Amino acid sequence: MLDPRPVSHEALAHARGLAAGYGGPPVLTGVSFDVAPGARIAVLGPNGGGKTTLFRVLLGELQPTAGTVGVRARCATVPQTERTRLDFPVSALDVALMGTIPRLAWWRRPGRAERRDALEALGLVGLREQADTSFGELSGGQRQRVLVARALVQDTRLLLLDEPFSGMDSQSAERLMRLVDRLVADGRAVLVATHDLDQARAWDLVLCLNRRQIAFGPPDSTLTRPVLEATYGAAIVPLPDGGRGELAIVPPHHHDHDEEAR
Ligand SMILES: Nc1ncnc2c1ncn2[C@@H]1O[C@H](COP(=O)(O)OP(=O)(O)O)[C@@H](O)[C@H]1O
Ligand SMILES: [Mg+2]
Structure with a gap:
């Protein structure tokens, strides 16, 4: 499906109706967003939801199978940690x-x-x-x-951080957040794949993926129960001492589905 929304001249990257996969059926469809200079975008989704796949398309490692993608900035990634x-x-x-x-x-x-x-x-x-x-x-x-x-x-000018907070203590996470703030203050844009809803709340925009795009927009309109349920399914739970109706996700299991053949 063609997405007619025009792309801002400023956008460092954009996608319109993007789909991607690895030869079989697409693992990600219907992705449309703009990345403006200075944007901090949290990419949420369950394991296997397509976050890393999206990053690979933005890096030019993987061609979209449908739709369009444009990247006008030099782009670098901080990959998911590889212990090996x-x-x-x-x-x-x-x-x-x-x-x-x-x-x-x-x-x-x-x-x-x-x-x-x-x-x-x-x-x-x-x-x-x-x-x-x-x-x-x-x-x-x-x-x-x-x-x-x-x-x-x-x-x-475009930095993709793939689950940098996983396994990071809170002090390091705080420090990385402050570093990101400095980077975007210089007009860079940062996309971060994360499982931390609290952190996502502090970012400018949130992109929710679960094999397709569930939502893209400011935290207020994306970190809602219906969107999070569609994104995470049953893994979504109310926080224990909620009161404010806040939600969290059950930490993902670390069955490494994306051990890539290298
Ligand atoms: N190199 C690959 N070859 C085939 N399938 C893959 C490959 N990498 C990822 N996938 C599949 O694509 C889907 C999305 O994976 P991925 O983008 O890694 O999700 P996430 O980063 O959100 O955990 C999963 O079903 C995964 O198994
Ligand atoms: Mg991943």
Whole structure:
């Protein structure tokens, strides 16, 4: 189905009637949204709901099977944590430096200027002191921040964070939220896949996915019981000491359905 809504000139990315899949039936359909500069967008959905798939389409890794997608900004992602890579002997600085590789000519290695940029980005995420610490020794929250630093080094205006808060303590989560606030203040846009409704409430826009788009809009109009029930089904529960009728979702089980063949 064609979605006739015009795309704002400003939009860093947009989708209209987007569908995507992996060869079989589409795993995601009917996705339409605009990402304006400075937007903080929470992407909600159950495991398997299509959040990572959407990010892969925005990154150009996966072609839509229907509809259109446009990305006008350089785009970087902080992937869902992959524990298998933690024994890889690289420092935080090495990881941040990887962000400089796409802009280097093929015959060049990262040099002084790239090191300076990578150190500056580590400073921005509050990890300058940990530059030489091995990536695997950092806490989960610190690793996420190193990956954000890597994305910043890529000088991207659109940042996709794929469940960065999963397994992160509340202090690290708070810190990452503050970092996001700084990034969007500079006109970047940030999409974050999350399971945390409380956090989603604090963001500008919420995109709810459950194999199709359930809703897209400000938290007031999207974090409602009917929308959340359609998004999460039975996993949605009232908070115990509710009173205000607030809802939460049962933490997703970690059956890793998206172990990708690499
Ligand atoms: N590489 C893949 N090949 C085939 N199917 C996949 C692949 N990656 C994800 N899927 C399927 O696509 C659906 C959406 O997955 P995904 O986008 O990873 O959801 P989420 O990130 O919201 O948990 C799931 O049914 C998943 O099994
Ligand atoms: Mg995912």
